[in-house]
Amino acid sequence: MKASEALGYDDLPALVGRLTGDERHESSSSSTLDVLWVLYDQVLNVSPDTADSPDRDRFLLSKGHGPMAYYSVLAAKGFIEPELLDGWARFDSPLGHEPDRVLVPGVEMSAGSLGHGLPLGVGTVLGLRAQERRQPRVVVLVGDGELDEGSNHEAIALAGRLGLEQLTAVVIDNSTATHGWPGGIDRRFAVEGWEALTVDGCDHTALRGALTAAHPNRPLAVVARIASNTAEGKQA
C-alpha cells in the first residue's frame, strides 16, 4: 500500500491494525478516529504539499498518547508512508507512542506531557496574526482528562479575552477526568468568551457542521462526546 490521496475512511482500520497488531481491527474504533478523519478529510486546509506553507492550517494533537488513529490518518492522507506504521516505537522509527514534530512531517506538536497544546495554539495564532495571516486555522485536540492541567485554563481564558477566532479547541470527552466537569465542559469555554458546541464525536456530519460553524471574533470549542465503552474509553 503506497501513500495516496485515494485512501479513505474505510482504509483506516487496516492502517490502525498495522500499529496495534490487531488484524481484526477491533481496536480501531478509537476515541479520536472520527474527529481526526473529519478534520483532515473535510476541514483542515493542509496537505503533504503544503505541510510547510506559512498559510497552512495547523493541527496540534495535544493529547498525544494512543496516536494510532492520528498516524493512520496521516498515512491515509499521504503525510507519511504506510510502511512506517509497521516498525513504530522502535529506536530508529520516527513514530512513537507520543508524536514528535521534529521527526514526522505534518506533525505540528511534540506531545506527551499534557496541557501544552492550547498554550502553543494561542501563541501560534498570535504569531500568525502578527504577520497578517488571518486565514490559517489552528486546531488543538485535547482530552477531557487532559483539561485537569491548569495550563489549559490559562490558555482558555486568554484566547477568549483576545477573541482568537483562528483558534479551535476540540475536546474529546470520553468522561475520563477523575473529578469530572460538573455543568459541562462547553460551559467552561463559553464563560470565557468562546463559541462552544457539543456534538456526537462519531457523527461525521455533526462534527463537520460544528468544526465549520461561524464564530466571528471568538475562538471555537467543539466538545466531541464519545461513549465510554469504546476501545480508548479510558485514555485521557
Add this chain to the structure above:
Amino acid sequence: MITSLDELDAAGRRFYPDMLFAFTDTVSQAMDADPRVAVVLADISTPEFGAAAARHPDRVVNVGIREQLMIGTACGIALTGLRPVVHTIASFLTQRPYEQIKLLGHQGAAVVLVGYGASYDITEQGRTHFAPEDVALFGTLPGWTIHVPGHPDEAQRLLLDALRTDERVYVRLSARANADAHPTGGFQVLRQGRKGTVLTVGPTLDAVLRATAELDVTVLYASTVRPFDEVSLRTAVLAADHPDVVLVEPYLVGTSTHHVNRTLVHVPHRLLELGVGRDAELHAYGTPEDHDRAHGLDGKSIAAAVRRFLR
C-alpha cells in the same frame, strides 16, 4: 530609519542607568527595526513596553499572571517564524514554567528568555523572589546560550546578539552592575598574574577586582557562561605558575564547576568555588549587600577566601 538589527547595533549606545532600562529600550527599538521581534509579558514591565505595544500591538502580548502560558505562547509564536522575547522576574520566568522551558527543545522552538532580579536583587520580597538556581537549571538543557551581563551596555549588546540568532537564549538581568562595561563574547582577560586564575561572572566583577587588587592573579571576566569559553580559561591557567582556579559566580556555588573540570581534564588543578550557598535555605530580607555577606560574595569575604586558597 533603522531597518535591521545590525543597523541598530551600529547606531551607537544610549546611556542606560540600569539593565532593565537597557533591555526594554533595546528590545523596543529592535521591534521597530525587525518585524520578527515579538515580546511576551506576564504583567511585569508592561509600562516599559507601553510605547512599543502602541506601535506594534500585534507583537507585544501580555498574558496576565500566567507564566506557563507565557512560555507556551512564546513557543507557538516562535513556530510561526517570529523571534519572541519573554520577560518577567527571574524566579517566575525560569522555575514555575520549567517544564514549558524544557519542552521548547522538544518542539524545536527557540526563544529569548530575559529574567530580571538575578539571585536576590529583590531582597525585601524574600525567598519567593530569589532565583539563584536559574543558571544551573538551564545547564541541564542542551543548546542554551546563557548571558550574565555585568553592565547595562553589555546587556544591550548581548540582547542584540541574541535577537540576531535563532538560538535558545537566557539573559540574566540584574539590578547590580559593575562600574565599567567590558567587551562581550568569550572570557576577557582583565588582569594578568602568576599565582592563579580568577574567573568572575557578570555583576561579581567589581567585588573581585577589589578583592584581588593586591594579589598577583589573572582575572578573567565572563558575561556569557554558556557556551563556556574553555580556550580562554585553559590558556590563562597554563600561563600561570600554579593551575589554581577561583570560580566566582553570582548564582549557585559551583554551577560551572563541571565546565572548569572539563576544560582542565589534562591539567591537575585546584579549584575554589564561590557563589550563592546551597547548604541552607536563607530566610532573610534586607539588602542584596546583606545577602552578599551571608554568602561570602562581598569583596572582603572574597579577598579572604582567595588569600587562603592561593599558594
